[in-house]
Amino acid sequence: MRRTTAAISAASALLLLTGCASGGTTDDGTVQLTLVTHDSTDFGEGTLERFTEETGIEVTLHSAGDAGQLVNQLVLTKENPLGDVVFGIDNTFASRAVNAGVLADHVTDGAAPEYLLPAGAGGEQLTPITSGDVCVNVDREWFAEAGLAEPTTLDDLIDPAYADLFVTSAANTSSPGLAFLLATIAAKGEDGWQDYWSALIANGAKVVAGWSDAYYVDFSGPSSEGDRPIVLSYASSPPFEVTEEISEAGGEAPTGALLDTCFRQTEFAGVLAGTEQEEAAQQLVDFLYSVEVQEQVAPAMYVFPVNPEAELPAEWAAYAEVATDPFTVDPAEIDANRERWIEEWAAIALP
Amino acid sequence: MTPLRSRRTAPGAILAIALGAAVPVAFIAAFLGWPVLRMLGLGLLPEGRLDLAGALDALLRERTLRLIGLTLGQAAAATAITAVLALPAAFVLYRLRFRGRGVLRALVIVPFVLPTVVVGIAFRILFRDGGPLGALGWDGSVAAILCALVFFNIAVVVRTVGGAWEGLDPRAEEAARALGASRARAFLDVTLPRLAPSLVSAAAVVFLFCATAFGVVLVLGGPGTGTIETEIYVLTTQFLDLQGAAVLSILQLLVVVLALSVAARARAAGDTAQRRVAHAARAPRRRDAPVILATVVVAALLLLPIVTLVARSLRTLDGWGVDNYLALGGGNDVMPAPVWQAVLTSLTTAGQAVLIAVPLALCAALVLSRRPRSAAGRRLLAVLDGALMLPLGVSAVTVGFGFLIALDRPPLDLRDSPLLIPIAHALVALPLVLRTVLPVLRGIDPRLREAAAALGAPPWRVLLGIDLAIAARPALAAAGLAGAVSLGEFGATTFLARPDGPTLPVVIVRLLARPGGEHLGMAIAASVVLAAITVLVMALVERLRVDSLGAF
Numbered sequence: 026m027r028r029t030t031a032a033i034s035a036a037s038a039l040l041l042l043t044g045c046a047s048g049g050t051t052d053d054g055t056v057q058l059t060l061v062t063h064d065s066t067d068f069g070e071g072t073l074e075r076f077t078e079e080t081g082i083e084v085t086l087h088s089a090g091d092a093g094q095l096v097n098q099l100v101l102t103k104e105n106p107l108g109d110v111v112f113g114i115d116n117t118f119a120s121r122a123v124n125a126g127v128l129a130d131h132v133t134d135g136a137a138p139e140y141l142l143p144a145g146a147g148g149e150q151l152t153p154i155t156s157g158d159v160c161v162n163v164d165r166e167w168f169a170e171a172g173l174a175e176p177t178t179l180d181d182l183i184d185p186a187y188a189d190l191f192v193t194s195a196a197n198t199s200s201p202g203l204a205f206l207l208a209t210i211a212a213k214g215e216d217g218w219q220d221y222w223s224a225l226i227a228n229g230a231k232v233v234a235g236w237s238d239a240y241y242v243d244f245s246g247p248s249s250e251g252d253r254p255i256v257l258s259y260a261s262s263p264p265f266e267v268t269e270e271i272s273e274a275g276g277e278a279p280t281g282a283l284l285d286t287c288f289r290q291t292e293f294a295g296v297l298a299g300t301e302q303e304e305a306a307q308q309l310v311d312f313l314y315s316v317e318v319q320e321q322v323a324p325a326m327y328v329f330p331v332n333p334e335a336e337l338p339a340e341w342a343a344y345a346e347v348a349t350d351p352f353t354v355d356p357a358e359i360d361a362n363r364e365r366w367i368e369e370w371a372a373i374a375l376p
Numbered sequence: 377m378t379p380l381r382s383r384r385t386a387p388g389a390i391l392a393i394a395l396g397a398a399v400p401v402a403f404i405a406a407f408l409g410w411p412v413l414r415m416l417g418l419g420l421l422p423e424g425r426l427d428l429a430g431a432l433d434a435l436l437r438e439r440t441l442r443l444i445g446l447t448l449g450q451a452a453a454a455t456a457i458t459a460v461l462a463l464p465a466a467f468v469l470y471r472l473r474f475r476g477r478g479v480l481r482a483l484v485i486v487p488f489v490l491p492t493v494v495v496g497i498a499f500r501i502l503f504r505d506g507g508p509l510g511a512l513g514w515d516g517s518v519a520a521i522l523c524a525l526v527f528f529n530i531a532v533v534v535r536t537v538g539g540a541w542e543g544l545d546p547r548a549e550e551a552a553r554a555l556g557a558s559r560a561r562a563f564l565d566v567t568l569p570r571l572a573p574s575l576v577s578a579a580a581v582v583f584l585f586c587a588t589a590f591g592v593v594l595v596l597g598g599p600g601t602g603t604i605e606t607e608i609y610v611l612t613t614q615f616l617d618l619q620g621a622a623v624l625s626i627l628q629l630l631v632v633v634l635a636l637s638v639a640a641r642a643r644a645a646g647d648t649a650q651r652r653v654a655h656a657a658r659a660p661r662r663r664d665a666p667v668i669l670a671t672v673v674v675a676a677l678l679l680l681p682i683v684t685l686v687a688r689s690l691r692t693l694d695g696w697g698v699d700n701y702l703a704l705g706g707g708n709d710v711m712p713a714p715v716w717q718a719v720l721t722s723l724t725t726a727g728q729a730v731l732i733a734v735p736l737a738l739c740a741a742l743v744l745s746r747r748p749r750s751a752a753g754r755r756l757l758a759v760l761d762g763a764l765m766l767p768l769g770v771s772a773v774t775v776g777f778g779f780l781i782a783l784d785r786p787p788l789d790l791r792d793s794p795l796l797i798p799i800a801h802a803l804v805a806l807p808l809v810l811r812t813v814l815p816v817l818r819g820i821d822p823r824l825r826e827a828a829a830a831l832g833a834p835p836w837r838v839l840l841g842i843d844l845a846i847a848a849r850p851a852l853a854a855a856g857l858a859g860a861v862s863l864g865e866f867g868a869t870t871f872l873a874r875p876d877g878p879t880l881p882v883v884i885v886r887l888l889a890r891p892g893g894e895h896l897g898m899a900i901a902a903s904v905v906l907a908a909i910t911v912l913v914m915a916l917v918e919r920l921r922v923d924s925l926g927a928f
Binding site: 059064065085087090091093094097098100101102105107121197198231233234235236237238240241242243247248249250251252258259261262265266268327363364367 | 500505516610614616688780885889894896
């Protein structure tokens with residue numbers, strides 16, 4: 026027996042691996058929930074622990090991938106769900122999750138109606154938790170120095186006066202990129218957005234793969250490396266460019282969001298179909314909508330709370346702006362056309 | 377011991393060989409074969425029936441065909457450039473003797489283990505309009521992708537060819553020179569043919585890495601370019617078009633198998649052509665100047681992105697300083713926990729991956745180092761060798777999603793297991809360890825084993841006292857390399873849950889996802905920390921002086 030030692034050690038390692046498989050969701054007495062979510066989810070220090078103290082329900086985070094990957098993971102694992110509750114499905118992917126039947130019916134009582142999905146398209150399954158506007162941002166210092174008026178609308182971006190100044194992220198590889206495409210579809214209509222994008226590209230707009238790329242490498246803002254003063258980002262970005270010096274002096278934020286160019290991304294929570302802990306799962310969804318959690322989402326995740334009773338942090342109250350009339354596209358329409366739109370967009374924007 | 381007995385293999389030994397092969401094969405089958413098959417099944421058998429027309433349709437889409445051409449062309453170009461640039465460096469680092477050579481040999485492998493996302497950002501900072509190299513106009517172009525692919529893979533060629541070059545008897549070339557051949561002629565006619573097996577083997581592996589490159593292509597190429605792998609990513613994560621993804625996965629698998637078989641053939645030729653004995657390196661001479669100059673230029677090109685990163689990490693909102701590093705200490709909004717916790721999680725994951733991969737690779741290497749007399753036996757070993765190399769080339773996206781649907785019930789209910797990520801990393805580490813250990817085991821003079829057996833050592837004793845004793849050092853070195861690769865791994869594991877808190881690469885990605893002030897600086901500082909740790913690991917490993925490390 027030559028290789029038995031090595032073989033046995035490897036075999037026992039394998040046994041050890043399979044032996045370590047995780048158990049079910051219940052452990053005698055205490056209820057355990059798994060919250061499936063994406064990589065950027067953060068409810069602040071100790072928030073979920075307080076939920077456990079209040080209810081005796083333990084929560085394990087299962088976080089992986091970005092928002093799009095999250096929904097696809099849920100669809101693929103429908104027969105044997107990854108957990109009991111999901112947070113992080115957004116309005117651009119909500120229909121796919123709802124149509125695939127991965128969600129059980131439950132919406133928190135009194136959830137802000139302006140953020141709810143339409144009935145029959147997620148309105149019975151998904152509770153809004155956070156909201157963020159994807160908007161074009163500008164480097165105010167750059168425009169002041171150049172003596173050029175800041176652009177304000179989507180149409181300004183195709184004005185030759187602003188040629189070669191705009192950088193955005195791609196609709197097929199970035200979630201804000203898709204949101205911006207949807208904003209232009211809402212603004213220009215099913216028949217007009219293609220022409221708008223052709224004009225945008227002809228006017229020197231640069232398309233890069235992801236948000237970090239666009240913001241950090243190409244944008245000219247104070248914390249960025251590049252020299253393009255117009256970038257696709259979020260309405261919540263400008264407060265993060267405000268240094269202590271500026272806020273103490275009561276100065277203006279060095280960058281600004283163009284509130285007439287925004288698409289609203291809402292992130293939802295829901296109970297996963299097939300959970301054995303339906304009641305506890307509903308409690309967790311309700312907790313995520315509670316003021317306690319809602320006041321944490323702004324500092325922890327850089328998005329706005331949707332619960333109107335939640336208060337914003339002082340700096341946000343001073344510098345953060347919300348679009349009053351953001352562009353919207355019906356989630357069912359997004360679901361029906363997403364692939365076609367992206368393909369048509371790619372043909373125009375990615376020659 | 378009679379001649380008759382020594383020609384027969386004992387039944388016990390056959391059983392042991394079968395067992396030794398079965399364990400790593402079972403590992404690959406369970407954690408690579410099964411998940412990939414499940415994903416392919418979902419894609420190709422919608423509603424349980426084979427949809428050939430649909431699959432063919434997906435294959436013949438114009439975009440698909442364009443991407444196949446782009447992938448192969450890009451990989452071929454990157455491989456050729458890498459090979460040409462690596463040759464002078466291989467000569468200088470393996471044929472010349474000078475102070476600091478060991479450090480340089482360690483440094484050359486650093487790009488290979490750096491995280492792709494960060495290297496992507498570094499290259500974009502260099503190439504963007506108005507950046508230090510912006511005048512080249514390479515931003516978002518294939519040229520930028522080629523630069524990054526060369527950057528990542530040059531170590532593979534330098535170390536593989538360098539190791540072979542070190543083993544070449546210089547007298548053949550000297551004889552050619554004495555007979556009147558020019559230096560160029562002597563190199564082309566005498567040296568290069570003897571280096572060919574190692575060069576082809578390394579080039580095939582580089583081609584494989586380039587053809588399956590993902591993160592760096594996504595970031596650098598701009599959204600207009602791509603590879604089969606980035607398309608699989610978009611189809612799977614954005615469109616949930618599993619059929620298209622399955623077709624591309626199979627296509628990629630074909631490319632990978634082809635590249636692997638070219639590499640294996642070249643390795644086999646190299647094995648028979650020469651036995652590796654390191655010849656004394658000589659001191660540099662004046663006529664080496666062009667080669668040394670070429671090496672310095674290549675080294676400068678390799679250092680450029682790294683220097684860019686370090687410089688950016690030291691820049692703060694109001695000048696220069698170590699603020700970004702101090703901010704990693706934790707206690708602020710973005711990083712409630714200090715960065716060393718993420719470092720610790722990363723190191724634990726890497727350690728677990730190594731503990732899984734090394735015993736498996738050792739098992740496989742012990743089996744593969746046998747030289748069966750029958751042609752069928754040799755073919756069987758060649759197939760086994762090829763199967764164990766597959767993790768280097770199979771679509772990471774497909775494996776990652778496959779884990780979710782294939783490892784979801786007993787006996788392999790691992791979706792929430794803390795071992796899922798170490799297993800994913802071990803898959804990639806296994807071939808790296810195997811390629812390091814196997815040449816050493818094959819180089820053992822069979823007479824050593826015969827002598828031990830003649831002196832009365834039972835088979836297990838021979839294995840322990842000779843094979844494993846000699847393999848211990850390269851195994852340790854390979855463990856270091858595998859650990860370093862695990863530290864920087866961004867591929868398949870971004871889809872998998874991490875129950876133990878974030879690893880360092882995840883912290884970097886999170887920082888890069890936030891706007892404002894210091895976050896970019898912190899992300900890059902964290903990347904420099906990650907790079908420093910990998911350099912440290914590689915420098916320690918290099919002290920073990922294992923030439924086959926990182927070579928193919």
